[in-house]
Amino acid sequence: MHGWPPPPPPPPSRLPMILGVLAITLIVGAVVTIALVNRKSGGTPTAAPTAAAPATTTSTETDTETETEDGWRLVDNTADAGLTYQVPDDWKVVPDKRDSGLGVDFTGTADHGSYTCQGQTYIRSFATSGDVRAKDGSDLDLAKTVREFATSFATGSFKAGARVEVGKPQESELDGRPAMTLTAKVTPRVTIPECQATEGEIAILGVALAEDGEPTGVTMLVVVSDVAGGPAEPAPLPTSVAQDILASAAVS
Helix, strand or coil: CCCCCCCCCCCCCCCCEEECECCCCCCCCCCCCCEECCCCCCCCCCCCCCCCCCCCCCCCCCCEEEECCCCCEEEEEHHHHCEEEEECCCCEEECCCEECCCCCEEEEEEEEEEEEECCEEEEEEEEEEEEEECCCCCCCCHHHHHHHHHHHHHHHHCCCCCEEEECCCEEEEECCEEEEEEEEEEECCCCCCCCCEEEEEEEEEEEEEEECCEEEEEEEEEEEEEEEECCCCCCCCCHHHHHHHHHCCEEC
């Protein structure tokens, strides 16, 4: 179980794969008490690699992919997050976990647009998913949860000092469950213009979970993307791709 607040973060270290810019310093409000539920084992995931040397990937049996009729790839993370989603066929499903910045790891990850610049490896976009629950078993506020995770993914995926503008959550419904989508705009503090993004975006879907009519938590799908800046190739994807990925989600 990971409770809130988490222990003080370690000093910033350089991660080998970053989105647009480099940061692990997180600034978030202590507003949600959460724990990640691994639906397969009920255990707590290990922390993602943080060493300055190239990180080794962490294998998982819960991330699977199949090709859909329209050529997109189906990412099945029902074991950890209780959902599936689709990505374009040029995305790569990877076993890596993604640190949400709120004391829990997300899994069921797919990356797009890896490149190397000045000795560092970057990615243009990634999608990842996770199931969070209140440690004390209480109901989580859906809007507050998606806002906090959007902010934490923004500050964790882009360099410290980035400005984050969190949009208003939009109510929806997914497979008969209350859901919300939200987009956060990120303006990074750029120090290496030829390598780093000048604009970023976090697109997030949150779906309320329940068992026997009682709320149990929120499952989320997050797409983190460069929007502008950095090298000409690979170019950032249109923001519509992230919205299409969110729209492809299905909850089990």
